[in-house]
Amino acid sequence: MSNPRRVLICGATSAIASAAARCAAASHDLLFLVGRDPAKLRAVADDLRVRGAAQVETFVMDMNDIARHQMLIDECALRLGGVDAVLIAHGTLPDQAACEASFDAARAELETNFMSVVSLLTLAGNYCERQGKGTIAVISSVAGDRGRQSNYVYGTAKGAVSIFLQGLRNRLHRHGVRVITIKPGFVDTPMTANFPKNPLWADPSSVGRGVYRALCDGGDVVYLPWFWRPIMLLIRSIPERMFKSLRL
């Protein structure tokens, strides 16, 4: 078993993050959970304590409250005595039609899914760079690998996050900091409750396990489940003049 880690988790009440946190708890990690709803945070925190987490702290905030991001990282470092890993898992799934009709709707989604992540990554990246170690993992999405008519606002945010992470990884690699892009495919969570399901859908607990594995010793870009890597390779390789007439 590896040494316990001190992990900051943003969006800790999401299905994937809480599944990943259960793995962390089983490894007796120390956890700092951030979410909007205090009652949900309390329920998740109790669960993780019983499952073996060495310490669980909670912090209530909306990740769009960018002005408080520095305080968030300081608070985590203070309460856990340092930060070894950051998992950024918060996000929303936009209503694509609403975003097409209104730029304000699109901007709100980009604020949550991209801008708030960039703010956190800037601060967490600098923190890890200063201490010369650390792991930063972000839940991006296969939707960011290619723009599609059905959800390109979400895809834009996730794609932008993935590119930002490439650059950050390139910058922090020489400082001993690991930066991991996690790209889940379809996951059966509350965020996707209204979608019809097929065999490509994965359950959040197996994706959560994959996230924690990636956090511990994963590669730079991790697809969950693994079969999305060849699928997205295929989808990326379709020439644009054909792709534009597809209904994806």
Next chain:
Amino acid sequence: MLRWRHVPLPHPGPSSVLPFGNGRSYGDSCLNDGGLLFDVRGLDRLISFDVEHGVICCEAGVMLADILDLVVPAGWFLPVTPGTKFVTVGGAIANDVHGKNHHCAGSFGCHVRQFELLRSDGSRRRCSRSENPDWFAATIGGLGLTGVILWAEIQLHRVANAAMDIETIRFADLGGFFRLTGESDAAFSYTVAWVDCASRGKSLGRGVFTRANHASHDTSSAWAPGSAFGIPVELPGAVVTDTVVRAFNAWYYRRPQQRFRRVHFDSFLYPLDRVRNWNRIYGRRGFFQYQCVVGSSDGRDAVAELLSRIAAAGGSSFLAVLKVFGTIPSPGLLSFPRPGITLALDFPNRGSGTMRLLDRLDEIVRSSGGAVYPAKDARMSADSFRHYFPRWRSFCEYLDPAFSSGFWRRVAS
């Protein structure tokens, strides 16, 4: 799906609803044809675990398997467990399940310290033996019809490790079974027998008796068996014929077995959990499970009558399980376990012939003052239900007006 215990229930509109756990009930008591189900498996969080006193508090969608994973390494065990660990805590309470240790532990409900019940009108009740005891009694064994159980607190049982010492003894007839039960129930926490229900005449009720205890402190533990295999697809209905069942029963009775063994609790308590989707061997038409309890005084005769009736009809049951229930009262108004002898069987669905046989078995059970287990039933009549569960009228006062199930519409309307 319900995911947060502090959030109000979604409004179901005009259709009825039923809480749904892991769907391991055999019949329609966990279904709500034409209505909606609240999938409670999203309530899968642990709340607290007092390692010193063995008290676990968790949300109702937590599986017994998850509890075992957590508590066995800490030296605790479920006080009562059914034959599968893939049931939720809410389901275990709503069916007031029992296990092979009923004679010394009673039913699952006996070990529930408290739980919270959420009704469709938004009201919340904390229920225990001292707080809302009437709601406590109505909800234990209440088939999910009194509201949604959100979380529960269970008193666990001390064990040394995951190992169990089991002893297997063949018996040649029903008399042999009763003799073994009589001499075993005081010294063994778990007793159960498999019966060859294809045998008749002098060897009527022959079978294999198993008795077991949790291993003691000075012993080594045992390894958990892996998931051995799964049944990938539904087999054609023709596979489970009378000849196959008779051959299986004869082999199972005669197969050489070491008398004393130390095994992991999974092997003894949950043998079928190792065969994923075992129900598929019965094909698309499926099977009926039938479990009854017959009164303790004239129970022996009733069991003999049940077995001869089944043997005469072809005896098509792979797994016939016989056990004597203890006298610890079950706490629920509609609880199934009661003093007597319980027999559990499964029959491949062969249409009206199977139904006729089960109706005949019902007659025997009724005349012996027994009952049939709602969790395993898909066909008992309203009339039979009211005989088996005479307190059903007082139970009706606690029904949630928005809740119903296929089973309930069949037996109560």
